Amino acid sequence: MRGLLQGIWRRGRTRWAVLSLALVVLAAGAAVARSVARGDQLSQNRAQLKEACQGLLPQERLRRHLPEDAAGTAEEYGTLLDPDQESRALLDCRLSWGGAARVWVRAEALGERRFQTPADDASEIAGYAVEDERGGGSEGRFPFRLPASATGTVQRGEVRGGTSAVASLLVSCPKGLKGRTGATRDLQVAVGLPVEGRLSEEDRMLAARTAVSYANWITSRQRCGTPRLPVDAPAPQPAKALCAWLDPKELGLAAGRWTRSAARPYSDWSGRCSARRDDEATPRRLAITAVRAKSLAGVLGREQSRARRALEGGPDTAADGSRTVIGAGDPYTFDLWAQSTCDGGRVYHHVALTPELVYDEQKSAVLSKADVDTLSAGARTVMERYLAAADGWPATSHCRGAKMLEDAR
Template sequence: MKRSGTGRGREWGTDPGTGWGNPPGERWITRLLVPSVALAVLAAVTVIVRNQVLHDAQLAANRAQLKRACQGLLPQDRLRPFLPDRSAGRLVEYGTVLEPGQESRALLDCRLSWDGRGTADPDGAEVRVRAEPLLRMREDTPEDSAQEGRAFPLPLPPSAVGDSETDEDETVATLLVTCPGGLVRRTGRTAELQVMVSLPLPSRGPGRDRAEVRGYRLAAARTAASVANWIAERRRCGGEPLALSGRAPTAPDPALCDWLDPAALGLGGSWQAGRDRPYRTRNGTCETRRTDLETTPERLTITSISVRSAAGAKGRQLHEQHRWYTNPPPRKDGGTVWLGGDPLDIAVWAEAVCGGERAYHRISVVPEIPPDRNGQFFLTGAERRRLADGARAVLTRYLAAGSAWPRRSHCRDTTVVEGP
């Protein structure tokens, strides 16, 4: 039944259409709540929009930083997923090629890092590029590796050596290239340039497969080649620019060691040559081992021959590693005694100028010499001279072979400097 009375329906908020109304308190709450909710929603939207604008601006700034970092040589497509949108990247870049008067051992050293929250690695990531003149060999100096997962994935000229290595967090490409024009450092002059590039890998997970890792390895290798070309151009190094595409050759160069024929050297038995390698101007290796030694061979039977040549920093390392051969061994009963149980080899050394750089050749023959009851290896003077003559015969054949390393590397002024 509808209430009646003067103004009662209106006082209670009677709805003329329904006859029902709201209490006065609810009416005022509604009037206050609706605007408050609207303001809260508007404020939240404003915050979200403002944060999104800030994040977009930060991401754009990080992309611009990535584009110009390391002289613009970084693989941007591979590194964009690492960029965070809530923090700025940190760039440190220096080197004498950027500031010629700067006291730096590096021509270029560039590091770009980011905090986490990137889509590729939430823990953060770092990129590093370093190029420097090489005066001495180091642990990170590349070798001519053919191992799966370590070989440089781009074709290289004979004047360059590279390798590539990948672990759980990063992929590293390293190059050693020749700079015929020379590079000057405070501690000396060299014709060798080493470049290292390290790129982060995406976090492990279902989205990371071998093809993706190969893509990052190739990106690191291309960056290393680009940096080497960039340095060479600015320092007028000369030499051949490195290719940024193509497949690395996998076939060895058998002609490099064809000259090492035991039968032609007057050695009997069955022999097996070591793995042939591509020709490189920096170093070359040939080796062969006798395989029919099931029974105890006669004393002084040659069981293996190895030849190694190296120029530049590799040549200096090769010479220094075996400097102990120059020390006069202790004498016993007119012969020579070597202590210990390691195989004894007789080495002949030669020095030359190859491609304008100082180089060394090392010829080594390993004879069968049973140790005496004290574990010592004993040679008479006549035996030692006989083995040394055999090593020199190998050296003579090596220097005369047209396909061997010395002729290909244009060696001249060769002299025997050490030997038994």
């Protein structure tokens, strides 16, 4: 009996051993199958990345973002791909994994309509005018040297829950662009690439280089007369002479210590100068403590015109000409616009003065008609000096026939 029981025990142990081995083999096989499936999916994602967006995306850098367990989705359209297509875009390409937009490229011939990108909420127009007006900071500036016929920015953008390096370029095409917007010379190219955390210099350079590659591809296909943009030429230093005219002492602004911006390198598209008083001593009432001046051409000028019309209401004006200013939000500015014809066509000029005001307990300040006249005269003085400065942007752009659009407000 004892021998019989030992035999049964040995046979049972053998069966369990065989069963366990079989389970191990099955588990290993499933793991191998999953590994092969992941490898196949990753290979498919890499092949998709290589072909997407006309093959101009930075392959090596983007491979680190490719998932092993999710298929990519690519959408691509535009009149450059299908000339008979009803699309405003010359090229629109989006590549995502798992439903989150990670890579996008859009190029459009700009007409009267403002160009929109997913990062527009962070800028005045598709990434432009992000310069710190208070001190002329370098945030957003394009890292490569561009000809005067082009201007660009690179900034951090939040797009559908992800962080992107957003590079935008505006390029002038002398021979015009073919698109649904009608005759236009304004080309905009915008690129968004995924980044992790803060926007590094490497991220900025990569996004800028990618945007330049697409701009060159499009202008070559369109044969619009634009020379190829350089891909790696370092950005030039700011052209200080463009803002030399903005001298607080000569303009009779508030006494004290001032910080002036260094102008961006000259561009046909825009010019900007700013200065802000950073002295701790309190200036007298109505003394000017900050000045901004800018000129915008092309589509940027059209946006400036819209901004001017949006402010036509101004502060509350009484029958006697006095104005009530509510001290909430940004400091009150006294604005004046002018228009002239320059090398880049119609250009809008804008001057904004920030006066020292005294607010009551209701956070309001009253400007008498005499106060308004004083500020208006000051704004005109700044505008006239800006337009006449030999080294300023208007003179460099050969602006002529300047006309004040309306009284300052």
